[in-house]
Amino acid sequence: MTRPRRSHLFMPGSNPRALEKARNLAADGLILDLEDSVAPDAKAVARDGIAAAIAAKGFGKREILIRTNGLDTPWWVEDVAMAAKVSPDGILVPKVSSIEDLDAIGGKLAALGAAPTVKVWAMIETARAVLHAEELAEAGRDPNTRLAGFVFGPNDISRETRIRMLPGRAAMIPMITHCILATRAHGLEILDGPYSDIANPDGFATECAQGRDLGFDGKTLIHPSQIDACNAIFTPPEEEVARARKIIAAFELPENVSRGAIRLDGAMVERLHADMARRTIEIADAIAAMGKG
Numbered sequence: 001m002t003r004p005r006r007s008h009l010f011m012p013g014s015n016p017r018a019l020e021k022a023r024n025l026a027a028d029g030l031i032l033d034l035e036d037s038v039a040p041d042a043k044a045v046a047r048d049g050i051a052a053a054i055a056a057k058g059f060g061k062r063e064i065l066i067r068t069n070g071l072d073t074p075w076w077v078e079d080v081a082m083a084a085k086v087s088p089d090g091i092l093v094p095k096v097s098s099i100e101d102l103d104a105i106g107g108k109l110a111a112l113g114a115a116p117t118v119k120v121w122a123m124i125e126t127a128r129a130v131l132h133a134e135e136l137a138e139a140g141r142d143p144n145t146r147l148a149g150f151v152f153g154p155n156d157i158s159r160e161t162r163i164r165m166l167p168g169r170a171a172m173i174p175m176i177t178h179c180i181l182a183t184r185a186h187g188l189e190i191l192d193g194p195y196s197d198i199a200n201p202d203g204f205a206t207e208c209a210q211g212r213d214l215g216f217d218g219k220t221l222i223h224p225s226q227i228d229a230c231n232a233i234f235t236p237p238e239e240e241v242a243r244a245r246k247i248i249a250a251f252e253l254p255e256n257v258s259r260g261a262i263r264l265d266g267a268m269v270e271r272l273h274a275d276m277a278r279r280t281i282e283i284a285d286a287i288a289a290m291g292k293g
C-alpha cells in the first residue's frame, strides 16, 4: 500500500494537550516522542500517556510512530515493551548506527511478541550511521529487522560533527544525498529532519522544497503551523498528475504498445517516465484517499 508521508509531526509524549490535538491535525503521520522532547523524570508518565492515547484510538489514517529512547539508555527496553503492547505502525529509534543495533531492535520486538505490522524506522543522526547508511539499508532487507525507513536527524548530526545548521544546508547535502541513495537502493523510505525556527515560515517552505527536490518522501515537523505548507509542497501538483496520466495513456495506445520511446507534446518520453508517472499517480491517489476520512 502506498502511504503519503508528506508531513510527520513530532510531539512530546509528556504533553497530553498535544496528543489530544493531534487527532484533528492534517499531518500524514504523528511521531509520539519519548526521547529528546521528554525530560528524564517525565519518561514514565510520557510512556503511559502515549499508551493511553493509542489505546483510545481516533487518529484516523495517520501513520503512528513512537520514538523510543536510544538503545544505550535505561528507558529503551520499557519503551519498546510499551510499543509492543499498543502496536503503533512503527517505532522510530534514535541514533541507530550499526547492523548490531538493527538486529537488537528487531530481536527485542520479536521477543516481546510485537505484531509483525510494527515496523522499525531508524534515525540517521550519527557520523557512523551516515558513513554506513548503505550497509544499514541493505541489512534492512532482512525481514527480521522490520526496517521501513530512515529519518534524517540534522540536530544530532550537527551536535556530533560540529557541522553547522545553516540556511541552504550546503554542508549537509552530501550526507543527505548519500542517505537517500542508500534508501532507494534498498527499497526504503526516508523523511527529512525538522526545521526548528517555527517563526520563520519562509525559511521553512524553502527547506521543505529543497528536501522534496533532494528526494525525501516528506518532512518531520515540530509544530502544527508547519503542516499545511509541508503538505502542499510535497503534494504532486495537478499539472504533474495530469501529465503522468497522459504519459500512461500514451503508452497504452495500440500504436505505442511495442515502443520504448515516443514523442509526447514535442518531448521524448520513455517507459521509465511511465514508471515515474505511475508512482506520481499512486501518491496522488493515496493523498486523496487520506482526505476521505
Ligand SMILES: CC(C)(COP(=O)(O)OP(=O)(O)OC[C@H]1O[C@@H](n2cnc3c(N)ncnc32)[C@H](O)[C@@H]1OP(=O)(O)O)[C@@H](O)C(=O)NCCC(=O)NCCSC(=O)C[C@H](O)C(=O)O
Pocket (backbone or CB within 6 Å): 009, 010, 011, 012, 017, 018, 019, 021, 022, 033, 036, 037, 123, 125, 152, 153, 154, 155, 156, 157, 193, 194, 222, 223, 224
Ligand atoms: C516547540 C514547542 C515547544 C513550542 O511550544 P509552544 O510555544 O507552547 O507552542 P504553541 O503555543 O505555539 O502551541 C499552539 C497550540 O499547538 C499545540 N502544539 C504545539 N506543538 C505541538 C505539536 N508538536 N504537536 C501537537 N500540538 C502541538 C499546543 O498544544 C497549542 O494547542 P492549544 O492549547 O490548542 O492552543 C512545541 O511545539 C513542541 O513541543 N514541539 C515538538 C517538539 C518535539 O517533539 N521535539 C522532538 C523532535 S525534533 C528532534 O528530536 C531532532 C532530531 O532528533 C534531530 O536530531 O534532528
Ligand SMILES: [Mg+2]
Pocket (backbone or CB within 6 Å): 036, 094, 123, 125, 153, 155, 156
Ligand atoms: Mg536527534
